[in-house]
Amino acid sequence: MDETATWPQQLQDVDRSDDGLRAWVAERIHRLDADGRRSADTHLVALDLPAGWDIQVYLKDESTHASGSLKHRLARSLFLFALVGGQLRPGMPVIEASSGSTAVSEAHVARMLDIPFIAVIPRGTSTRKIALIESAGGRCHVVESAEEMSREAQRLAEELGGLFLDQFSHAERATDWRGNNSIAVSALSQLELEPHPVPRWIVVGAGTGGTSATFGRYLRYRRLPTSLCVADVENSAFFDGWVQGDPTVVTDRGSRIEGIGRPRVEPSFVPGVVDRMIRVPDAASVAAARYLSERLGRRVGASTGTNLMAVAQLVAQMRERGETGSVLTLLCDSGDRYTDTYFDDDWVAAQGWEPAPWREAIERMLPLGEH
Known part of the structure; x- marks a missing residue:
């Protein structure tokens, strides 16, 4: 018996399957997977703080990716x-x-x-x-x-x-925060054998907001006690938008710290997963980037300096309260890209920035390499 004859009326049926397109997509996903397998995980760099503090600071070094950044x-x-x-x-x-x-x-x-x-x-x-x-x-x-x-x-x-x-x-929606290519999964697994494997704080900047969304969601998914701090910069809407609970906040200028800070609160920024925000002056970001560059023996970008200045604030407050633990942040990209800007004294002066007082402050708050 012909089963189709039992339908009371003709079904509308449109078939747009394209075997050639599926093969093309599958090949490109294969290339992305192959690239991921060829790439070793980025390093976790431990900064050398005074041993008596029992506070560890780690940098997830994203500058080692094939294209050079987070x-x-x-x-x-x-x-x-x-x-x-x-x-x-x-x-x-x-x-x-x-x-x-x-x-x-x-x-x-x-x-x-x-x-x-x-x-x-x-x-x-x-x-x-x-x-x-x-x-x-x-x-x-x-x-x-x-x-x-x-x-x-x-x-x-x-x-x-x-x-x-x-x-x-x-x-925020393109990143699989639970697994595939997730920086949160990678970083926390790398901490497993450290003195304080579950960090007290994770500190990131916000450009799209995707990284903070990834970390924040994963911390809640894993039911971890770690708090997430977003370090923001001058001329960025993220800080005021988060404090005021107003996603429509805008600024009239753009960020001068490349890679982070936006004149509006971007759709990928998820405020509900952020526990704390610290606004860092641009001069402080530059000072911290230069300071860390000298301690590491290689240059880091100014957005890494923004992160480090927020870390210094959190570490100082942990010490005041007698807390121990670890703090994780990101080394976002190489400072070699900024030879003519953040590492050029004349260019920095032309921005009206005075990094020296901030340099003195971070040296006191975060004495890297001193015991």
């Missing part, structure tokens, strides 16, 4: 999210609004996947940054101001039939 994890996650969600197809260019480490990392991943990549950057972006993006296989599209970047990236995607990755909207 944003390498984000780039892989964003591309994977677009592939498994059916948004990315053969021949489509990928566009991002970024002139910094995100663009460099996304260009690196796009080249690995044989996908054209365009970074929308503001006029005045340093030639060093443009060279990094282009050497990673990307192309730069210039707009007059930072405020135009996202709108132009969306317009360009529509014009070219491409995909706007939109890191600020998609970072």
Whole structure:
């Protein structure tokens, strides 16, 4: 008997399966997985504090990724999210609004996947940054101001039939905070044999908000007593938005500490997983970056300095209360990218920054290498 004859009326049936597309997506996911397996986990660097304190500070060194920064994890996650969600197809260019480490990392991943990549950057972006993006296989599209970047990236995607990755909207949902490519899982597993394996504090900055969302969610998922602190910078909306409970807060200027701080509270920032926020002056971020660079024997970026200054505040308060424990933060990228800015005395002076008092303060609060 013909079973189809039993239906009372014809079913509407539209089949859009595409074996070629599925094979293309599967091959690119395979490449992402292979890249992850080729890459050793990033190191956990223990800072040398006075032994009598019984407080340990650790840096998760994200500068050792193939594309040189914490944003390498984000780039892989964003591309994977677009592939498994059916948004990315053969021949489509990928566009991002970024002139910094995100663009460099996304260009690196796009080249690995044989996908054209365009970074929308503001006029005045340093030639060093443009060279990094282009050497990673990307192309730069210039707009007059930072405020135009996202709108132009969306317009360009529509014009070219491409995909706007939109890191600020998609970072928190693209990252699998429970497992795959999760910095939280990696860092906490690396602490397991340390004197205080469950940290008292984890300190991160916020650019997209994706990293703080990943750590905060995982801490709650694991039911850990660790508190999450977000270190914010001048001209950023995250601190005021969190304090006021108002996601509509905006500022009239952009952050001068690359990679963190935004003029609006980005959609990927999840305030409910943040226990504390510390706003760090830009001069303090630079001072702390230079101080840590000297102690490590290699340069770190200013966003790492922001993190370290917040760590110093937390450690000082732990000592005042007689607490022991560990504090984990991130070394976000190499300071070699900032030779002409944060490590140039004339450039720093031109910003109106005076790092010296902050340098003296952090040396007292966090005497690295002293016993």
